[in-house]
Amino acid sequence: xxxxxxxxxxxxxxxxxxxxxxxxxxxxxxxxxxxxxxxxxxxxxxxxxxxxxxxxxxxxxxxxxxxxxxxxxxxxxxxxxxxxxxxxxxxxxxxxxxxxxxxxxxxxxxxxxxxxxxxxxxxxxxxxxxxxxxxxxxxxxxxxxxxxxxxxxxxxxxxxxxxxxxxxxxxxxxxxxxxxxxxxxxxxxxxxxxxxxxxxxxxxxxxxxxxxxxxxxxxxxxxxxxx
Numbered sequence: 001x002x003x004x005x006x007x008x009x010x011x012x013x014x015x016x017x018x019x020x021x022x023x024x025x026x027x028x029x030x031x032x033x034x035x036x037x038x039x040x041x042x043x044x045x046x047x048x049x050x051x052x053x054x055x056x057x058x059x060x061x062x063x064x065x066x067x068x069x070x071x072x073x074x075x076x077x078x079x080x081x082x083x084x085x086x087x088x089x090x091x092x093x094x095x096x097x098x099x100x101x102x103x104x105x106x107x108x109x110x111x112x113x114x115x116x117x118x119x120x121x122x123x124x125x126x127x128x129x130x131x132x133x134x135x136x137x138x139x140x141x142x143x144x145x146x147x148x149x150x151x152x153x154x155x156x157x158x159x160x161x162x163x164x165x166x167x168x169x170x171x172x173x174x175x176x177x178x179x180x181x182x183x184x185x186x187x188x189x190x191x192x193x194x195x196x197x198x199x200x201x202x203x204x205x206x207x208x209x210x211x212x213x214x215x216x217x218x219x220x221x222x223x224x225x226x227x
Contacts, residue, residue, distance in 0.1 A: 018145070018158040018184055019138050020175070023080030024131045028054055028124060031117060035107035046098040048084035049091050051108035055081050058104030061180075064096045073183040075138070076101070076176070085132055088114075146186040149227065151195050154185045156225040159213065170215040174208070 035054065040046060046053065046060060055077055062074045062083075074096065077083050087094045088111075109117070118125045145154055158181065159172040174181060182192040199205045204221065206214035215221045 018075075018142060018154070019161045020076045020078060021081045021083075021135070021138075022078040024134060025054065025082040025127055026080040027127050028082060029056070029080075031121070031124070032056070032107050034113050034117070035109045038106050038108065040100045040104040040106060042100055042102050044100045044104075046084070046100065046104075046106065048098060049087040049094065051084075051110055052082060052088045052114050053084040053098075054107040054109065055079055055083060056105040056107055058100060058102045058106075060098045060104060061101050062096055062098055066095065071183065072186070073180055075142075075184075082128065082131060085128070085135075151185070151187055151191065152199065153224050153227050154187075155192075155195060155199075156221055158185060159215065160222070160225040163215075164212075169206075170218045170221070172213050172215060174211040174213065176211070178208070 032054070036051075037056075040058070057079050059079075060077050060083065062077065064072045064074055077098075083098060086096075145157060149157070159174075162172045162175060164171045164173055176184070178192060178196075179189050182189040185192065187195075196205060196208070200207055204215070204217050206216055
């Protein structure tokens with residue numbers, strides 16, 4: 001009970017499942033002069049593998065696509081983050097792609113530059129290792145939730161990552177379309193719509209307005225998100 005009360009008061013951190021990346025590598029801004037800058041437009045694919053990438057402005061989406069064309073959104077990355085680490089350090093055939101979901105400013109570090117940075121800036125190397133470990137942890141929470149949690153619990157964990165601080169009533173800012181949300185949660189868009197509609201009728205959630213949603217029963221919501 002005390003744990004749930006702490007969450008209602010905003011004192012406890014929610015599960016890492018379905019968390020977006022933001023500002024986890026901001027210290028790399030100190031060496032952007034060593035990188036190549038490029039500007040990308042919304043909808044553009046980002047080539048990966050030959051360089052380590054840093055997102056200075058905008059937002060990108062990582063999507064896995066199988067050989068049949070089916071897609072699954074894995075996560076979103078916002079400004080202040082390195083990305084493309086896996087194909088950079090492990091250059092094998094890659095079926096995951098990054099897409100700009102807004103206009104972006106991206107810096108690319110060459111392999112030679114990264115090697116030099118690792119030798120001369122151990123603080124940045126440590127930051128890189130920590131951020132990669134965080135991504136692995138988030139992905140493991142994500143996978144576990146997809147296999148173990150029912151749809152409502154997944155929805156609550158997703159919303160818990162997107163709560164507006166000090167909002168009253170408690171409000172979540174989705175930041176994605178319902179189709180993208182369904183892909184992240186591993187369910188069909190129609191199933192997501194039905195689940196949200198059912199919980200709106202029950203009084204757990206308010207209707208989605210734009211890309212925001214009110215949480216009308218915070219205690220029940222946090223209990224579900226903690227599962």
